[in-house]
Amino acid sequence: MEFVWENTVIALIAIGILYFLLNKYAFGPLFSVMEKRRELVQQQLSEAAQTREQASAFVEEQKAALQQARKEAYDIIEQSKQTSGKQAAQMLEQAKEEASRLKEEAVRDIQNEKNRAVEQLRNEVGTVSVKIASKLIEKEVSENQVQGELVDKYLKEVGGRS
Template sequence: MHIVWSSFFIQLVAFLILFWLLKKYAFGPLFSIMEKRKELVQEQIQTAESNRKQTEQLLAEQKQAIETARKEAYDILEQARQTSGRQADELIQNAKAEAGRLKEEALKDIENEKNKAVAALRSQVSAMSVLIASKIIEKQVDQKSQEQLIDQYLQEVGGKQ
């Protein structure tokens, strides 16, 4: 095999010129576009990772906020139960005290009315006794007439009540 050095150098020079032209006009812009694409993809990956971390952090904060709200709601309900229980006990005690007071007042009123009725009855009985006695003295009747007279006056007294 025999090498022709002149054609070898011409081919080498042609190859270098072609390589230089391709590098300047084809590979340079192509590599530049590929480098920009690589940077864009890396930036998007970093943005996605950052967004994922922020989302996880927000999710954790929301879970914490929900848990806090649940605890506060439970505390409010428990406090409301306790307050309503105390208020119910107070209402029952007040109602019992009021019922006792009203009972005492009613008993006093009944006793007063009873005393008034007894006093009025005594007054009427004594007035009737005097009236009967005066009628008996006026009439001087026998036993049977006297009983009839007493029955008549008792009926009059019974009719007035």
């Protein structure tokens, strides 16, 4: 096989022309499309990173809001416990006061009834004493025999009334 310089030169010229035409009509638009695609991918990556940062910031905000809501709920529960404790103590105090008032009224009522009963008893004793005296004056009998009968009779009368 022989080396032919002319064929090599023609092949080199053909390769050069082909390279020039490919560079002008094929590689330029192809590289342009690839550059646009690279920029688009780069833009999407930066948007994704930005979205990820926003999402993590949003998650942190939601965690903080949830923590705040839990704290407020705990505060509300504690406040409710304190309020119910105060109300229970207040109701207990009112019940004690009411019981004391009712006891005092009952004691007064009992004392009034006792006074009325004593007064009625005095009136009855006075009435019975007057009746006994009048009966004794009406009858003139011997002291030993008739007095015993009268006392028994009046005791029966008094016993029959009560």
